[in-house]
Structures are given as C-alpha cells and as structure tokens.
Amino acid sequence: MARKSRDDAEKTRQNILKAGLSVFVRDGYEAATLDAIAKEARVSRGAIYWHHNGKINLLEQILTEYQTPLERYLEKPEALSSGLAHLKNAIIETVSNKEFLLLTKAVLTCKWQPQINRRNKELQERLTIKVRSMLHDAQKNGELDSTLNIEQPTKWLQCALGGLFLHGLDHHLFSAMLDSTLGLFEFWIRSKSLGDNPDLLASLG
Structure with missing residues (x-):
C-alpha cells in the first residue's frame, strides 16, 4: 500500500x-x-x-x-560529417515530443524570467561553441577550405535556427524548413566561392 x-x-x-x-x-x-x-x-x-x-x-x-534531445546533442563534440545529421535528428525529436516542445517554447518566449533567460543564453552559447568546433575541426582535417571564415556561417546558423524555432514550430512544413536551413548552411561552408560573394551572403542573411 x-x-x-x-x-x-x-x-x-x-x-x-x-x-x-x-x-x-x-x-x-x-x-x-x-x-x-x-x-x-x-x-x-x-x-x-x-x-x-x-x-x-x-x-x-x-x-x-527536463532536458530536450537538442540540449543533449550539444553535450559532446562531434565531427561535421555526422554532426549536422545528428543536429537535425535532435531538433525533430525535440519538437515531436509534447513536453520537449513546450519547454523549447518556454525557453524562447519567457526569457524575461531570470531562470529561463539563463537557460536560453546557455543554449545559444552551447550551440555556437559546438558548431564553431565542428567547423574548426573540419578545416584542420581538410574537409573545409582553410580560408572559410567560420564565424560567419556559425552566427548565421544560430540566427536562422532561432528564427525557425520562434516562428515555425507549429508550422506543418517545419521539417522542410529545417532541411532548407541546414542545406543552405552546408552549401555555404562547402562552397569556397560563397565566402567571397557578398551578394549571395546578403541573400542568405
């Protein structure tokens, strides 16, 4: 009893x-x-x-x-070749679970509360660190051009995912929009000429 x-x-x-x-x-x-x-x-x-x-x-x-799959994804370093695929899976798993989706919405929309604001900033910082680390290691391994300014695509991806989470979470095309976002990011980092094309960079931003 x-x-x-x-x-x-x-x-x-x-x-x-x-x-x-x-x-x-x-x-x-x-x-x-x-x-x-x-x-x-x-x-x-x-x-x-x-x-x-x-x-x-x-x-x-x-x-x-509560810790979302996206937050768990950010816990350990990863190679670029698998990291982007795993990032997509972590995001989809996060938004497919009711509690994880609600927590993500809370972190994004209730930022004026100190505890949530800290969680939001930590999430952004960890995402930046992981993406930057993946790109840096890929450059060292010769997977990406050494002249690529990794800060630009890192910042762009963070902003793009932030916008997608803020405005696209309840959209029925969320998965397709996520694919497009990650596809543009990968096209950027793997295209040597893109970094030298300000007009194309502006269109992505």
Whole structure:
C-alpha cells in the first residue's frame, strides 16, 4: 500500500510539472497562476505547494528535470560529417515530443524570467561553441577550405535556427524548413566561392 502511495505521489508531482509547463507557455510565466496550473493538472492548489512549494520552485523543477534531445546533442563534440545529421535528428525529436516542445517554447518566449533567460543564453552559447568546433575541426582535417571564415556561417546558423524555432514550430512544413536551413548552411561552408560573394551572403542573411 505504501508503495502505491509513493507511486501515486510521484505521478501527481510529474502531472503538476507538465501542467505548469503548459500554463507557463500558454499564459506566460508572470500571468500564470497556481489556480490555472491546478486546474490544468486537476489537483488542488495545496497539492502544488505540497510537491513544489510555489510557482518559482515549480519552474526551477521543470528546468532541472527536463532536458530536450537538442540540449543533449550539444553535450559532446562531434565531427561535421555526422554532426549536422545528428543536429537535425535532435531538433525533430525535440519538437515531436509534447513536453520537449513546450519547454523549447518556454525557453524562447519567457526569457524575461531570470531562470529561463539563463537557460536560453546557455543554449545559444552551447550551440555556437559546438558548431564553431565542428567547423574548426573540419578545416584542420581538410574537409573545409582553410580560408572559410567560420564565424560567419556559425552566427548565421544560430540566427536562422532561432528564427525557425520562434516562428515555425507549429508550422506543418517545419521539417522542410529545417532541411532548407541546414542545406543552405552546408552549401555555404562547402562552397569556397560563397565566402567571397557578398551578394549571395546578403541573400542568405
């Protein structure tokens, strides 16, 4: 009986996490209320305090316990040849899962909250570091032209993916748009003449 009670309590705690994430994205963190979260989770307001000690603790638990496939992708270095394919897979896996998708939306749209703002900045910094590292290693290995300014395509990819996440997450053509974004990026880095063509660079930007 005690085992069942512990399982039920953990199930309730997780349900509140998911409800909190959903309400934060729907209403924004500041406007989200414990009553709205309790209604979404189908629990009492007191149950939220019992499991999470209020709204700020609930947010901190969400950010601690949820890590998207995209964030896990950024944890270790990788070769360019496999890294771009794995990046696409990580993004698709992230947006295909309800909780991961909601967390991504929260990180993108609730940045004024300090904890979320830190998560957003860390994600951007880690993406920049990984892409820059892949390009640098590819240059050292002779896979990319040594004269390529890797900072330009790195910055472009970060901005392009940011725009895609902000404006295309709910679009039915998201996967196709992601393919186009990564395709343009790869065309850029593998085309020696592209870096010397300001008109083409402007069209990509």
